[in-house]
Amino acid sequence: MVNQYNKITVTPISPVLGAEIGGVDINAGVDDEQLAEIKQAFVEWSVIFIRDQEITPDQHIEFAERWGQINVNRFFQAVETHPQIAEVRKEADQKKNIGSMWHTDHSYDQIPAMGSILYAREVPDVGGDTLFSSMYAAYDSLSDGLRQILGGLHAEHSSRHAFGEVAYVDTDMDDLGGRLGNIDKATQDAIHPVIIRHPLSARPALYVNGDFTVKFVGWTKQESQPLLDYLYQQARQNEITCRFRWRKGSMAIWDNRATHHCALNDYHGQFRLMHRITIEGVALEGI
Ligand code: SIN
Secondary structure: OOOOOOOOEEEEOOOOOOEEEEOOOOOOOOOHHHHHHHHHHHHHHOEEEEOOOOOOHHHHHHHHHOOOOEEOOOOEOEEOOEEEEEEEEEOOOOOOOOOOOOEOOOOOOOOOOOEEEEEEEEOOOOOOOEEEEEHHHHHHOOOHHHHHHHHOOEEEEEOHHHHOHHHHHHOOOHHHEOOEOOHHHOOOEEEEEOEEEOOOOOOEEEOOOOOOEEEEOOOOHHHHHHHHHHHHHHHOOHHHEEEEOOOOOOEEEEEOOOEEEEEOOOOOOOOEEEEEEEEOOOOOOEO
16 A cells, blocks of 8 residues: 655655654644644654654643653653653763663553654764664564464563663663662563564564563573574564664654664763653554
């Protein structure tokens, strides 16, 4: 199906996923017809980018609420005046960044977030790009035999090892202190099908990720890890990724069920500040 766009322009940045949307000024207002086309492009391209937006935190929230209910992230430091907005911040003297490993947001929730709306407030002169990969294409790259096996599996996801006490004991999280917190709230565990039927496109997609997936249900961690590692490798093939170079005022809207993403940490000595709003999703079903 070829989508028609009359109220926006849609320019793919890779053949597989990612498109820049033009003709949109959130500050001036987005009417329902235009929003419907933006959402259509979102389903078609899995992650969309809107450049040169000048918006206040209130406008960011108002725009996000037109996509669904806001899911307040419990671990990221929030914008002081706007608890619905999570800060993705790295100061010039900090070494670690948030989101440097390939992942999808909030898969540790039994009803995982639909997507995230990330807005660039301050960006480095160069560096700090974000990579996205297509989990549809990752699924498509698997053999029929492996698809069949995975189609019968569920996986366990958790926030405990990523944001709980163990994360601070096992790894050097010190530098993230103040930006991540609430270790006592890292109690979510969820089970999802390994292959999901995407709730909007109905396409099959691989749904496991390196940050939050723990193991396959009924398998040990030791048994699970080699296959999980293979699947992560499939999900990071260069041909199924795109790379977005941020400018101040750029916005990315990604679908957590159709993509993975990874924030590059290649800008030491420079400040980067992004505002992220995460939108509630639905329970995921298998194929
Ligand atoms: C995130 O993982 O949500 C942050 C992505 C980014 O900072 O580019």
